[in-house]
Structures are given as structure tokens and as C-alpha cells.
Amino acid sequence: MTSPIGGGITAAAGFRAAAVSCGLKADALDLALIVADEAASAAAVFTTNLVVAAPVLVAKRHLAESGGTARAVVVNSGCANACTGVEGMVAADAMATAVSQAIGCRTEHVLIASTGVIGLHLDSTKIARGVADAAIRLGRDTHTAAAEAIMTTDIAPKEAAVRVDTPTGSFAVGGMVKGAGMIEPNMATMLGFLTTDAAVEPDRLRRALSEAVDDTFNAITVDGECSTNDAVFLLASGASGVTIDEAAHAAFVDALREVCGTLAREIVRGGEGATKLVAVRVTGGGSDADARRAARAIANSLLVKTALNGGDPNWGRLLAVAGRAGVAVEPARAQVRIGPAVLFADDTVFADREPAAAAHLAGDEVEVQVDLGTDGDRAATVWTCDLSAQYVRINADYRT
Amino acid sequence: MTSPIGGGITAAAGFRAAAVSCGLKADALDLALIVADEAASAAAVFTTNLVVAAPVLVAKRHLAESGGTARAVVVNSGCANACTGVEGMVAADAMATAVSQAIGCRTEHVLIASTGVIGLHLDSTKIARGVADAAIRLGRDTHTAAAEAIMTTDIAPKEAAVRVDTPTGSFAVGGMVKGAGMIEPNMATMLGFLTTDAAVEPDRLRRALSEAVDDTFNAITVDGECSTNDAVFLLASGASGVTIDEAAHAAFVDALREVCGTLAREIVRGGEGATKLVAVRVTGGGSDADARRAARAIANSLLVKTALNGGDPNWGRLLAVAGRAGVAVEPARAQVRIGPAVLFADDTVFADREPAAAAHLAGDEVEVQVDLGTDGDRAATVWTCDLSAQYVRINADYRT
Numbered sequence: 001m002t003s004p005i006g007g008g009i010t011a012a013a014g015f016r017a018a019a020v021s022c023g024l025k026a027d028a029l030d031l032a033l034i035v036a037d038e039a040a041s042a043a044a045v046f047t048t049n050l051v052v053a054a055p056v057l058v059a060k061r062h063l064a065e066s067g068g069t070a071r072a073v074v075v076n077s078g079c080a081n082a083c084t085g086v087e088g089m090v091a092a093d094a095m096a097t098a099v100s101q102a103i104g105c106r107t108e109h110v111l112i113a114s115t116g117v118i119g120l121h122l123d124s125t126k127i128a129r130g131v132a133d134a135a136i137r138l139g140r141d142t143h144t145a146a147a148e149a150i151m152t153t154d155i156a157p158k159e160a161a162v163r164v165d166t167p168t169g170s171f172a173v174g175g176m177v178k179g180a181g182m183i184e185p186n187m188a189t190m191l192g193f194l195t196t197d198a199a200v201e202p203d204r205l206r207r208a209l210s211e212a213v214d215d216t217f218n219a220i221t222v223d224g225e226c227s228t229n230d231a232v233f234l235l236a237s238g239a240s241g242v243t244i245d246e247a248a249h250a251a252f253v254d255a256l257r258e259v260c261g262t263l264a265r266e267i268v269r270g271g272e273g274a275t276k277l278v279a280v281r282v283t284g285g286g287s288d289a290d291a292r293r294a295a296r297a298i299a300n301s302l303l304v305k306t307a308l309n310g311g312d313p314n315w316g317r318l319l320a321v322a323g324r325a326g327v328a329v330e331p332a333r334a335q336v337r338i339g340p341a342v343l344f345a346d347d348t349v350f351a352d353r354e355p356a357a358a359a360h361l362a363g364d365e366v367e368v369q370v371d372l373g374t375d376g377d378r379a380a381t382v383w384t385c386d387l388s389a390q391y392v393r394i395n396a397d398y399r400t
Numbered sequence: 401m402t403s404p405i406g407g408g409i410t411a412a413a414g415f416r417a418a419a420v421s422c423g424l425k426a427d428a429l430d431l432a433l434i435v436a437d438e439a440a441s442a443a444a445v446f447t448t449n450l451v452v453a454a455p456v457l458v459a460k461r462h463l464a465e466s467g468g469t470a471r472a473v474v475v476n477s478g479c480a481n482a483c484t485g486v487e488g489m490v491a492a493d494a495m496a497t498a499v500s501q502a503i504g505c506r507t508e509h510v511l512i513a514s515t516g517v518i519g520l521h522l523d524s525t526k527i528a529r530g531v532a533d534a535a536i537r538l539g540r541d542t543h544t545a546a547a548e549a550i551m552t553t554d555i556a557p558k559e560a561a562v563r564v565d566t567p568t569g570s571f572a573v574g575g576m577v578k579g580a581g582m583i584e585p586n587m588a589t590m591l592g593f594l595t596t597d598a599a600v601e602p603d604r605l606r607r608a609l610s611e612a613v614d615d616t617f618n619a620i621t622v623d624g625e626c627s628t629n630d631a632v633f634l635l636a637s638g639a640s641g642v643t644i645d646e647a648a649h650a651a652f653v654d655a656l657r658e659v660c661g662t663l664a665r666e667i668v669r670g671g672e673g674a675t676k677l678v679a680v681r682v683t684g685g686g687s688d689a690d691a692r693r694a695a696r697a698i699a700n701s702l703l704v705k706t707a708l709n710g711g712d713p714n715w716g717r718l719l720a721v722a723g724r725a726g727v728a729v730e731p732a733r734a735q736v737r738i739g740p741a742v743l744f745a746d747d748t749v750f751a752d753r754e755p756a757a758a759a760h761l762a763g764d765e766v767e768v769q770v771d772l773g774t775d776g777d778r779a780a781t782v783w784t785c786d787l788s789a790q791y792v793r794i795n796a797d798y799r800t
Contacts, residue, residue, distance in 0.1 A: 051723030051731045083716060085747030118716030119749040223702040226724040302623040303795060310796030316483060316518030323451030324626040331451045347485030349519040389789035395703060396710030
């Protein structure tokens with residue numbers, strides 16, 4: 001049984017967190033530190049962007065060197081430390097070293113992340129001071145402050161946690177994210193931090209994270225971007241005494257998926273200028289990849305996103321985008337549904353149902369579905385938000 | 401020698417045109433007819449969308465049946481005749497039949513195109529009346545009216561023509577287009593109509609059109625959409641007496657490219673809410689496909705298009721989008737230029753050059769360049785426009 005609980009990134013036993021203002025941002029929390037009482041299993045997924053920020057390179061290297069274990073994760077906002085050349089690598093290494101000295105652990109047991117302006121050099125002195133400050137403030141009532149410290153243009157901190165009761169005891173999974181939706185200010189950096197007190201071997205942890213991310217963080221889109229800094233980290237302390245073996249694997253992934261799904265949808269809901277959370281469902285696909293690709297094309301279409309913003313049940317745009325997505329479609333057997341209303345099926349338009357569809361689109365959580373009409377039965381869901389004039393204003397004027 | 405001339409779609413000898421209002425749109429020209437005095441060579445390129453409108457299917461069939469010859473092209477605005485099932489095919493056939501009867505030619509010598517609302521049935525009675533009316537108004541001073549009749553949300557008619565002087569005589573190439581930029585109202589339908597009085601065999605005509613379109617109409621983007629109705633037609637009357645053989649092929653393609661390029665850039669300039677024409681240049685690519693793909697990703701990025709709208713020389717977005725475009729990039733050797741200012745090179749940021757870049761972006765024709773930094777020297781240019789809040793308003797409220 002799985003129940004939502006409080007506690008965010010420190011809901012799981014064996015973890016403490018702190019948030020401080022180290023001066024990268026004016027008068028705001030800008031550095032979060034998460035520390036495991038003992039070396040924990042660790043896994044991460046990183047951006048697929050070929051232009052990779054220095055902290056991503058360092059975190060990847062440390063995970064490889066440590067064989068998938070870690071004691072701490074440190075993250076700053078206000079500076080992405082991306083496109084910063086050799087100096088950026090030096091600053092990223094220094095950030096990890098500062099944590100290893102402050103809490104007394106091996107450098108490769110420190111994972112790091114940064115978010116903020118591209119091309120700006122990270123001030124290692126400020127980071128070192130902030131880390132030292134954070135290390136003496138670690139606690140379990142600071143999880144919301146930590147979620148605040150990683151925010152950029154996010155409207156509110158985003159955290160979630162669940163408790164899972166199993167025959168052999170209960171364990172927790174918790175976490176926090178900073179949103180995408182064209183964030184601070186160059187690309188839509190998405191950072192996620194997850195902890196659990198289940199005992200999970202590094203290999204299994206990696207597999208479980210990958211499975212959970214695929215249906216959650218990898219199934220959302222705000223503007224189709226993938227930043228130089230995107231990363232999701234998961235640490236497992238084992239402090240609950242519950243061990244995840246093959247029999248418990250699915251339940252563990254389900255719990256991870258619940259936390260990641262909640263956080264992922266919060267990111268979309270908080271997309272810049274967004275007024276609606278939109279579930280784009282594609283069915284009747286010839287393959288999983290086709291279904292996902294069509295759903296993603298629809299979720300990223302300007303035509304679809306602007307129609308949703310206007311509350312317009314413009315089913316023709318949904319079908320036409322599916323048609324140019326590069327997947328198998330059988331137009332004569334395709335269907336389009338908006339909320340409760342099937343607006344196109346069997347090559348026939350049901351214009352009289354548009355009012356019902358429009359009423360559905362007036363809400364702030366909406367669902368649209370395109371059945372591709374192939375002989376296949378593969379399906380996929382991608383979450384997106386609408387595109388508002390407000391989004392354009394935010395991103396046109398960001399740095400000016 | 402190539403010189404711009406007037407005359408649009410009837411600049412080439414052997415063609416007449418007419419524009420009428422047949423009642424599909426209220427009080428506006430909505431039907432254009434182009435007629436060749438005698439059967440002309442004909443070629444066309446069509447949408448790659450798998451959801452294909454009925455007129456596209458009929459035009460393709462007629463071109464195949466006629467072996468690449470045609471007497472007439474008829475096009476209506478106000479109704480796309482797409483997603484209209486069997487009835488739509490009947491209406492498309494009736495449209496061609498109406499022309500064949502009005503001008504006295506074989507049905508397969510009539511090419512057809514439609515643009516407008518998806519899912520709406522085409523009124524064959526109005527079309528037949530409009531065609532009969534147009535057939536008695538054919539002339540050579542009606543080219544601008546014809547360009548008006550194919551408009552949807554276009555701000556102004558778009559036409560262009562050139563005269564080419566060769567050692568064996570001179571010939572003309574002319575044409576008209578209706579814009580993309582999220583047009584009437586479901587997808588960004590782009591329709592292009594071209595004529596020439598050079599004598600060109602159908603096979604060569606097809607090849608020349610494909611070559612010219614690749615660098616022009618296929619190298620623009622307003623919102624990354626490809627509609628159910630997109631098509632470009634080219635008819636060659638031979639009335640100039642100049643025959644295009646292998647020796648003259650390149651010059652002919654250059655002339656076509658000049659007309660198509662002018663019209664393509666007019667489409668981008670007229671993109672909904674657009675305030676700038678933007679040339680996105682990618683160099684240092686490992687292959688032509690990589691260069692084109694990176695340029696297209698940048699040209700379609702919301703982050704890039706909004707920054708351009710705001711006049712923000714946000715070079716980090718350009719580089720980061722190249723990094724997620726799925727092409728080979730060497731970040732350490734990559735370069736980013738906005739107008740006259742190289743803002744990033746050799747892993748170094750040149751922030752002091754941002755004012756020069758910002759000054760360039762204040763204009764209404766701007767150029768940005770990303771060098772991918774690979775060992776390759778392949779390059780591509782894609783034209784796009786900025787994304788304004790006005791665009792969102794137009795498309796959010798289109799049908800409401």
C-alpha cells in the first residue's frame with residue numbers, strides 16, 4: 001500500500017538537507033545540500049544534449065568512480081556553469097571538494113548539479129562558503145527550504161513523498177524538483193533529486209530509476225527543449241531495513257513512478273505562462289515508439305498549444321500533427337477525442353459535440369486523445385501545457 | 401542574366417489567369433484559375449503529411465495519368481477539403497471536371513488545390529459557378545487578383561517573376577504563393593504556383609522543381625508544421641522558344657530558385673505575428689543533413705524565437721539547441737555569431753560584444769550563425785521568423 005506523506009527530500013530515513021543563500025542570487029536561497037548519514041547507493045540520468053555543462057561531466061565521473069554510491073548531492077541555482085571551458089571544470093571539481101571537506105567524505109562520493117545562466121563563471125569562493133554554512137545546518141525540517149533553493153523561475157517549491165507498506169516493513173521515497181518551462185534563462189533545465197530508505201543495490205537502483213523516469217520526467221514537455229544541465233539523482237540509504245529484491249522491484253518502481261509522476265506534472269503545471277495541464281494520449285499506434293513520437297509531436301505543436309490556450313476544440317490540428325509526426329497513421333480509421341467528446345471518427349466530423357469539448361477545455365486539467373487507426377494497439381501519454389502570450393513575454397524579455 | 405520583372409503568375413508567355421469570388425468566403429476573392437494556352441509540361445511537390453487532403457490525391461493522380469502535362473490549375477481558399485472522406489474525393493473530382501468543361505480539356509489536364517478549414521465540406525455548386533465565371537475572365541492583368549484569391553490570413557498577396565536572358569533567347573519564370581505561418585485555420589498550408597515559358601520536358605521540370613524547392617520552400621519554417629494540403633505546382637508552356645537542355649539546366653534552376661526564394665522569404669516575413677525575417681546559418685556540419693537538421697531545430701526553437709522577438713542576443717540558447725538537435729557537435733570548437741558579433745568561440749564568452757549583437761537584432765532582417773565545430777565543412781541556411789505574443793493571440797482565438 002502506498003500513501004502520500006510529507007517530508008520531501010528528507011522523508012526517507014538516513015538523509016538530512018540544508019539550504020543557504022551563498023550570494024549567487026540576490027537575497028534568495030541558492031544552494032541546497034543533501035547528505036546521507038552513510039554511503040548510499042546512487043543512480044542518475046543526465047541530459048542527452050551534446051553540449052553538456054561541467055557539473056554533469058563531474059557527476060557522471062564520480063558515479064562511475066564510486067561504483068554507484070554517494071554521500072552527498074550539492075546543487076546551486078543562479079549559474080549553470082555551462083559553456084565555461086576549462087575554468088568551469090575546475091569550478092565544478094572545487095564544488096565537490098568543498099562538500100567532501102565539509103562533511104568528511106571522498107570527493108567521488110559527492111554528486112553536483114547547477115542551474116542558471118549559461119556562459120557565466122561559477123564563483124568558487126561563494127560556493128565554498130555556502131557549502132560550509134550548509135554543512136552545519138543539515139536537518140530534516142529543511143526539505144522545503146532545499147526545494148526553494150533550487151528554484152529559478154519556478155513559482156513555488158515542488159516536493160513529494162510516499163510511504164510504501166510491504167509484508168517485510170515499510171519504506172519511503174521522496175524528492176524535489178526544479179521546473180522546466182524555459183527556466184533560468186537559457187534552456188529548460190530540469191533537476192530532480194530523489195531519496196529512499198529502501199536498500200537497493202546500485203545496478204537495480206539504476207534500472208528502477210530509468211524505468212520510472214521513462215514514463216514520468218521523460219513523458220513531459222513544456223517547450224521541447226533539453227538543457228545542458230538536466231539531471232535526476234536517486235540515493236538509497238537502506239535505513240528502513242527493507243531490501244528491494246527482484247520480487248519487490250515492481251512495487252519499488254511503482255512508488256518511484258508515483259513520486260516522479262507527481263513532480264513531473266507539477267513541472268508542467270508550473271511551465272511559464274501555462275494555464276492548463278494537458279494529457280496527450282495517443283492510442284492505436286503500430287509501436288510504442290510511434291505512439292510516443294506522435295504524442296510528443298502533438299504535445300509540442302504550437303498550433304495545438306495555442307488552440308488549447310484559447311480553449312478551442314480544434315481537433316483538425318491534433319490529427320494533422322499526428323499525420324506529420326513521421327509515424328504510421330490510417331486517416332480513414334483515425335479518431336480524435338477532446339475530453340468526453342469524440343469529434344472525428346470514421347472519416348466523419350461531429351461538429352455538434354464541439355460545445356462539450358469546449359466545456360472540457362475550460363478546465364485547468366484537460367485530456368486529448370488521437371487514435372492513429374493502425375492495426376496496432378500501442379499507446380503513450382505525454383503531459384504538456386498550453387502556450388500563452390505570457391510565455392512569449394517572459395522569454396522575449398528574460399535578460400533585458 | 402536574370403532581372404526581376406512584374407507579371408507574377410502570368411509573367412511567362414502562354415498563361416492567363418482569373419480570380420473570382422465564388423462565395424466560400426464572405427465578400428472576398430476565393431477562387432483562382434490559371435490556364436495554359438496549350439498543354440504544358442507540369443510538375444509538383446506535395447505535402448509529406450500522411451493525413452492528405454482530397455485535392456492533393458486528385459492532383460497527384462492527374463499528374464501521373466497525364467505523364468506530367470497540364471492545361472490548368474484551379475485553387476480555392478476558405479475550405480481545405482481535408483478530413484472529408486469519400487464526399488471530399490467526389491467534390492475534388494467535381495472541381496477538376498468543372499474546369500475541364502469550362503475550358504475544354506481532358507480532366508487529367510486539370511490540377512487542383514484547396515486551402516482553408518479542415519473537416520468542412522466543399523460546396524461543389526459554388527465551385528462550379530466560380531470556375532465558369534473565372535473561365536470567361538481569363539487575362540494577363542489579373543495576376544495580383546489571383547494571388548489575392550489564394551490568401552487566407554496572409555496580409556498581402558505574394559508574387560514574383562524574373563526574366564532570364566540566354567544566348568538563345570530569353571524566358572520568364574513567375575509565380576505566386578499563399579503564406580504559411582499558421583494559416584486558415586488548422587495547419588500552416590503553403591501553396592505555390594509557378595509558370596515559365598521555357599520549353600522543359602516533364603522529367604527535367606520535375607527534377608528542376610525539386611532542386612529549387614529544396615533550398616527555398618523546404619528551407620523555411622514558421623512553426624514547424626506541414627499541412628494536409630501543402631503543394632507547389634510548376635507549368636512550362638515553351639512559348640518563349642527557349643529550350644532547357646542539360647547545358648541550360650543549372651541556369652533554369654537558378655531562376656526558379658530566385659523566384660521560389662523570394663516567395664519563400666515573403667511567406668516567413670508574413671508569418672503570423674512575425675516582426676523579423678531571420679536567416680539561421682549552420683556551418684561546420686559533419687554532413688548536409690546534420691547542418692540542415694541543426695538549422696531547422698534552431699529555427700523552430702521557442703526559446704530562440706522568443707529571444708529574437710525580444711531582441712535578446714541569447715547565444716547560449718542557439719548553442720544549446722544545436723546540442724540537442726541530434727547531430728554531431730564539438731562544443732569546445734563551436735562558435736556562435738549574431739549579426740556582426742561572434743559571442744562564443746574557443747570555449748570563451750565575449751560578453752562585451754553583446755551590444756553589437758543587440759543592435760543587429762533591432763532590425764527586421766537578422767542573421768544568426770552556429771558553427772558546429774566538427775571536422776566537416778557542410779552548411780545550411782533555414783529562414784524563420786520570431787515568435788511574438790501576437791502569434792499566440794491569433795492562434796488561440798482563431799475559431800472563437
